[in-house]
Amino acid sequence: xxxxxxxxxxxxxxxxxxxxxxxxxxxxxxxxxxxxxxxxxxxxxxxxxxxxxxxxxxxxxxxxxxxxxxxxxxxxxxxxxxxxxxxxxxxxxxxxxxxxxxxxxxxxxxxxxxxxxxxxxxxxxxxxxxxxxxxxxxxxxxxxxxxxxxxxxxxxxxxxxxxxxxxxxxxxxxxxxxxxxxxxxxxxxxxxxxxxxxxxxxxxxxxxxxxxxxxxxx
Amino acid sequence: xxxxxxxxxxxxxxxxxxxxxxxxxxxxxxxxxxxxxxxxxxxxxxxxxxxxxxxxxxxxxxxxxxxxxxxxxxxxxxxxxxxxxxxxxxxxxxxxxxxxxxxxxxxxxxxxxxxxxxxxxxxxxxxxxxxxxxxxxxxxxxxxxxxxxxxxxxxxxxxxxxxxxxxxxxxxxxxxxxxxxxxxxxxxxxxxxxxxxxxxxxxxxxxxxxxxxxxxxx
DNA sequence: GTATTAAGTTAGTCTTAACTAACAAATTAG
DNA sequence: CTAATTTGTTAGTTAAGACTAACTTAATAC
Numbered sequence: 001x002x003x004x005x006x007x008x009x010x011x012x013x014x015x016x017x018x019x020x021x022x023x024x025x026x027x028x029x030x031x032x033x034x035x036x037x038x039x040x041x042x043x044x045x046x047x048x049x050x051x052x053x054x055x056x057x058x059x060x061x062x063x064x065x066x067x068x069x070x071x072x073x074x075x076x077x078x079x080x081x082x083x084x085x086x087x088x089x090x091x092x093x094x095x096x097x098x099x100x101x102x103x104x105x106x107x108x109x110x111x112x113x114x115x116x117x118x119x120x121x122x123x124x125x126x127x128x129x130x131x132x133x134x135x136x137x138x139x140x141x142x143x144x145x146x147x148x149x150x151x152x153x154x155x156x157x158x159x160x161x162x163x164x165x166x167x168x169x170x171x172x173x174x175x176x177x178x179x180x181x182x183x184x185x186x187x188x189x190x191x192x193x194x195x196x197x198x199x200x201x202x203x204x205x206x207x208x209x210x211x212x213x214x215x216x217x218x
Numbered sequence: 219x220x221x222x223x224x225x226x227x228x229x230x231x232x233x234x235x236x237x238x239x240x241x242x243x244x245x246x247x248x249x250x251x252x253x254x255x256x257x258x259x260x261x262x263x264x265x266x267x268x269x270x271x272x273x274x275x276x277x278x279x280x281x282x283x284x285x286x287x288x289x290x291x292x293x294x295x296x297x298x299x300x301x302x303x304x305x306x307x308x309x310x311x312x313x314x315x316x317x318x319x320x321x322x323x324x325x326x327x328x329x330x331x332x333x334x335x336x337x338x339x340x341x342x343x344x345x346x347x348x349x350x351x352x353x354x355x356x357x358x359x360x361x362x363x364x365x366x367x368x369x370x371x372x373x374x375x376x377x378x379x380x381x382x383x384x385x386x387x388x389x390x391x392x393x394x395x396x397x398x399x400x401x402x403x404x405x406x407x408x409x410x411x412x413x414x415x416x417x418x419x420x421x422x423x424x425x426x427x428x429x430x431x432x433x434x435x436x
Numbered sequence: 437g438t439a440t441t442a443a444g445t446t447a448g449t450c451t452t453a454a455c456t457a458a459c460a461a462a463t464t465a466g
Numbered sequence: 467c468t469a470a471t472t473t474g475t476t477a478g479t480t481a482a483g484a485c486t487a488a489c490t491t492a493a494t495a496c
Contacts, residue, residue, distance in 0.1 A: 003452080003453090005452080005453065005454095024473075024474090025473075025474060025475095026472085026473060026474080034453090034454075034455095035454080035455065035456085036473075036474065036475085037454095037455080037456085037474085037475070037476080037477095038453070038454055038455070039474095040474065040475060040476090041453080041454095041475095042453080045452095045453095056461090056474075056475070057460095057461060057462070057473080057474060057475085084328075087305075088331050088332075088335065089331070090327075090331065094327060097325065098323065098325045098327070098328050101323045101324065101325065102320070102323060105316065105319045105320060106319065107315065107316045107319070109308075109312060109316070110302075110316050113306050113307070113308065114306075117306065221482080221483090223482080223483065223484095242443075242444090243443075243444060243445095244442085244443055244444080252483090252484075252485095253484080253485065253486085254443075254444065254445085255444085255445070255446080255447095255484095255485080255486085256483070256484055256485070257444095258444065258445060258446090259445095259483080259484095260483080263482090263483095274444075274445070274491090275443080275444060275445085275490095275491060275492070437496100438495105438496095439494100439495085439496085440493100440494080440495075440496095441492100441493080441494075441495090442491105442492080442493070442494085443490100443491080443492070443493085444489105444490080444491070444492085445488100445489080445490070445491085446487105446488085446489075446490090447486105447487090447488085447489095448485100448486090448487090448488105449484100449485075449486080449487105450483105450484080450485070450486105451482100451483090451484080451485100452481100452482085452483095452484105453480100453481095453482095454479100454480080454481085454482105455478100455479075455480070455481100456477105456478090456479080456480105457476105457477090457478090457479105458475100458476085458477085458478105459474105459475080459476075459477095460473100460474080460475070460476090461472100461473080461474070461475090462471100462472080462473070462474090463470100463471080463472070463473085464469100464470085464471070464472085465468105465469085465470075465471090466467100466468095466469085466470095
């Protein structure tokens with residue numbers, strides 16, 4: 001398998017290539033606090049291992065294999081964070097550093113167990129998606145309802161933080177997966193949204209709620 | 219702090235010096251699967267860090283500091299094993315390799331939380347003691363009742379695996395900490411013990427029970 | 437009590453992953 | 467469109483932690 005160091009390069013490459021799809025040696029160097037020549041060397045090594053496409057003076061692009069491996073590390077990181085918060089009583093601000101270390105543990109069983117105990121979550125409580133065991137996350141296109149604008153037409157795709165309380169709240173308002181929602185207006189002061197769906201012609205949703213609803217735009 | 223590699227040397231030194239109080243370079247080399255010259259070099263480095271007393275051609279002895287650091291790693295290992303079994307539902311045979319990795323995690327908070335959730339255990343379910351946060355384990359002299367011989371006089375020192383069931387069992391027989399027990403005989407077939415204490419002149423204890431009672435000989 | 441064997445050390449090499457200094461290519465500015 | 471700046475690469479060095487080969491000290495055997 002890969003060294004701890006390589007895993008950190010993979011994670012950084014994955015994170016930084018989110019938007020453009022590629023990363024410059026310079027950005028990677030800054031993000032990792034590692035000097036550029038070291039990064040160049042490492043990229044050659046990782047290219048040999050088919051983790052990244054590397055050509056002199058060209059932007060770095062993760063291979064399919066590299067993306068998958070990165071996603072699996074991120075999976076371990078997010079599962080750990082969630083486990084620490086939900087099952088051990090840590091605060092969110094405390095868990096990042098611990099997860100940063102535990103994500104490198106080599107034990108499929110450990111993370112399978114965490115996933116099981118957390119009921120196979122697809123999103124962490126911040127709405128950040130958790131890659132599955134194959135490193136897949138098709139959800140890529142989802143956004144939070146709270147990030148949509150008036151006039152947008154969206155379809156309910158997933159719910160973050162599925163507590164009983166919250167699910168009951170959604171049931172009472174007949175909000176369910178697949179539901180088509182139109183955003184009528186957004187209150188600029190507290191970001192409360194007024195939305196329309198089915199026979200609910202004017203339903204008001206707080207920002208707290210909107211941040212927990214993941215939708216697909218169309 | 220120390221590197222993962224140094225931590226493994228510390229653990230091995232601690233484990234191997236259990237009886238004699240010192241270790242040969244050769245034993246350490248075999249135990250770690252690392253060649254002798256490498257071990258010698260490492261010992262010099264660790265001597266400089268005041269973790270071990272090193273003199274050419276002499277046995278290796280952990281310093282007080284080295285012992286403490288080793289005990290703290292073992293604490294992390296045992297807490298992890300226990301946590302994985304008791305709180306996550308792993309079997310004992312699965313946890314060693316995971317604990318071997320997690321013991322190197324740098325996060326006092328994580329292990330403090332494990333200890334808290336496990337109710338500050340002093341022994342794991344095998345009766346192996348867990349060092350406290352200062353690396354102390356005074357209990358050194360304790361042995362399992364099951365390891366004693368007929369004629370031995372012992373004093374109850376600690377109980378392993380303190381489930382409600384087991385504590386009730388002990389209460390019913392008036393067995394408690396500090397109790398003086400004399401071993402009358404041991405059934406060679408199943409290691410059942412016949413013991414005498416207070417006004418219980420002939421109490422029979424199964425091997426399962428005897429393995430869970432830690433006693434002090436005198 | 438010397439000879440043999442086992443244990444320990446010294447010296448030199450290798451790999452990984454970092455660094456600096458110096459140079460080359462690409463980008464941006466005028 | 468050339469000059470200056472930024473970005474990227476090459477070459478050579480370093481530290482940690484492993485190795486082998488060769489040598490030395492200590493232990494054991496006869």
